[in-house]
Amino acid sequence: MPELTYLQAISDALREEMRADERVFCLGEDIGRFGGAFKVTDGFIEEFGPDRVWDTPLAESAIVGTAVGAAVEGLRPVCEMQFADFISCGFDQLVNVAAKMHYRQGLAVPITVRLPSGGGFSGGPFHSQNPEAWMLQAPGLKVVAPSTPRDAKGLLAAAIQDPNPVVYLEHKHLYRRTKGEVPEGRYELPLGEARIAREGTDLSVIAYGAMVGVALEATEDLDGASVEVLDLRSLVPLDTDAILGSVRKTSKVVILHEATRSCGVGAEVAALIAENAFEDLDGPIVRVTAPDVPIPFSPPLERAVLPQVDNVKEACRELLAY
């Protein structure tokens, strides 16, 4: 199996879907001649031509809205937001037009919206966000957030072929830093299935996206404790069985995400556990997240805000000692 970066895996998935399925096309700002701000679509316009690799004007509503129209006519558009932050500019098309369409009219909207998300590189308040919680309040959207190259490829292929609007969060920090073995050829990983990144018995860390790596690093050697790391992979649908299964095994839970704290994925997962596995808990449910602030620009401030390996270690040690 070849070893690819997270970015290459995303690019491969998109390219292979476009080669195999002529319904698939992509649209976004600077994705054509420039190959995309992060070069995910580098070389695409040469291979697929300008009809299937549309360099749009700077108009996020138009990107999502036209994708909806093309999708209900039978195509499989893949939208790129240049940064996840800019989904706010196309939000209405996503949450009011796309998300509600099937419920209201039985009309499926098979679009994929790629969101390069996350911070850690001094992107500042408008290029560092993890806006997934916004989507969780819009019934009808599926939301995935892969953490490995293998998952990135399989989940993007699945997102493209899914009959629903799928928001695909790709963490910018992982693009070129994360490498891993990726199967060749087309394959899909099911949306809605979490993955146990490491088995353990004493405590569960539940994470997704870039924080899976942080969780693994922080708990690799934690005073001999056996720490399970559960990679959610998919936020909608949420793999409740996997979450509750892990909790029932370890009885102690740390939920880790880079997004801000209040009403985030962690809050939802904590509530799920409290409602369904209360009698399996052997300690308080703990969240490690960014505080409720915009992501600041200056490196020491940004580090102070984004969850670090040491924050996770500390939280796990506290809970283990409880």
Add this chain to the structure above:
Amino acid sequence: MATTTARPAALDGSEDGRGLLTRDDRARLYRYMLLMRATEERALTLYRQGKVPGSYYDGHGQEAVSVGSAYALGPRDRACVLHRDLGAHLIRGVRPGRVLAQMMGRATGITGGRDGNMHFGDRHLGCVGMVSMLPDMALVACGLGLAFQIRREPRVAMTWFGEGSTANGVWHEAMNVAGIRRLPVVFVLENNQFAYSTPNDHEFAVDPVERAAGYGFPGIKVDGNDVEAVFSAAAAACERARTGGGPTLIECDTMRMHGHGAHDDMRYVPPELLEHWAARDPVEAYEARLAAAGIDTAAIQADVRAELERDTEWALQQPMPDPPTATDGVFAEVAEPLGDGEAPWSRWSPDREATHA
């Protein structure tokens, strides 16, 4: 790109100027306008009887716009219809009974009670239902056109919006991408003089039809109360779009003769303005023209009345949706694209038509 004003078509014989409309087409245009008005009047009655929940909106006085424009569509064309354009749904093949069931929130309404009043589109008939955020559907229409363009299909997407929508940024994005890619989209702008209570002079400094030139495609202003004038402009725009000529903006000058909704007493509308437009009622005016041309309008009226009676009875018997189904269908299991609509214009079913007038 000059802004032009299309002239109303002349009346009889081949007198629509280009031989586009047969005598039967004219009778059908009249019938659809009448059917729209009768359906909406019935719906308003049901609303006042407490059988239609929520709010109630209609297109009274604007019948010529949706009927005239949608009549130009072919079966494989697609439509994103606004809440004042019931005529477009009827032309695409939605029966009045289902419209009434829809408004009453019945299980057999087009959305099965999921959405209310005119917020619907029958996907089996090539319609995408509107959302309340106007004019979001203008972008969806661009996407439909984009699909046709990518697949090299000679098809058209038509979308309707009021002049109020032209103040929203989404409208700019839609017009801009349509212009850049020369998308096969027909934008039908219904200027009914008010965005809720806000008059034209508070909505824009320049008539929005003039803006089309700035996006690189033609803008045409027509008398929105003359169904044949609207049809004529729409047919030409569809032809342009189908043959690679790109989008067209058609502004239809008309008047919203009812309040924004049934809850609106329109106290902000000057009485003389209403009187002015009342004298130009699109249904009555067209009836006079057809009657003068020897078409039996009384028979059409009787036919529409009978259809409405039957359909109302049917709609009132329809069941309410089952409460436990409220959580069904948030996600799709399969993606089934839009189906084709009816296309009553004789051009699309020439065999059915014998009598060119």
Add this chain to the structure above:
Amino acid sequence: MSSSPTSGSAVAEVTMPQMGVSVAEGTVVEWKKRVGDWVEADEIVVEISTDKVETEVPSPASGRLAEIVVEVGTTVDVGTVLARIDTTAIPGEPHADEHASPADTGNGHAPPISPVVRRIAEQHGIDLTQVPGTGRRGRVTKKDVMAFVEHQPAEAPLHIESPYREEGPDAAPAGEPLSIMRRQIGEHMVRSLQTAAHCTTVVEADMSRIEEARGRLSYLPFVARAAIAALREFPSLNATLEDDRLTVHDAVHLGIAVSLGEDGLIVPVVRNAHELSHEGLAARIADLAERARARRLSPDEVGGGTFTITNPGRYGALLATPIINQPQVAILDLEAVVRRPVVVGGDSIAIRPMTYLCMSWDHRVLDGALAAQFLSSVRRHLEEWNG
């Protein structure tokens, strides 16, 4: 959990009194008040004894008993604070431990009991005050209570087919209809007896090596591991017989009989048990048993077994003739491990932990020789256990 005293509150201390010039220490005999009780000045709060006298200690002030510092039975120096009384409290307020857990009583600073610990304790009838806690402030953790459960001689998890049940004083009156579950179990058992040609073979095994190796684990995962190894040697016992069609399975899906107390029993299945070590088996069995008792098994976790083990030995039984779990062809019964004098090394007698391995098998499918060979193999794996 007790609430911490609010700032600005005044505290009066109850101390060990000097009951005679030479008395240096005293022992708490009985607390007359609980934490949270209202105490009037001069009201008796505690009874103490010294080597000279037993006496009652009156409260130095009116207030609410905020904290008991010295437990009953503890001997402390004269002057030591025995309790603290919050003199700013108001009579008639809700009792401080009204919402606290029973285990908090008598100790204002008792650490919390987590939901999972409470549930496990209730399931096993454990008095948590008897469980040593290793968590923060001595909290009893899940690990603590699980370890305690493991070392309890006779607790709930069990088995079994035996129709004999202890009749408690609250036994159902005659004529009470059987529960649905009991009826279903009964039907299965009768059908199995009517279907299979039941025979039972018994061997005796020396569990010394297992006793050394097992640590906190029970015998069950070791016997399961040994049985799986034997099944690999004699695959014809890892089989199902349906309508005269015998299927010999590659994978071992091991059924484990789990008692649901009064309600009956259920046999969850450890899938692909042949891939698991004894630790893995222990974990899977514990998980299945726990979820079985919580009624949280999914349907596919109770079907598809290829061989079953039942484990009533904890009740001290020596021998049993279990009923085969249809459509399987054999069921292994693990009985009590009992220290017995046995002959070893020719002529010596030694005391060894011994058990009987009883297996019922279907004479339609196999014969006694094979059953004996299989059981001998299980015994060999147990006696020669090397982890």
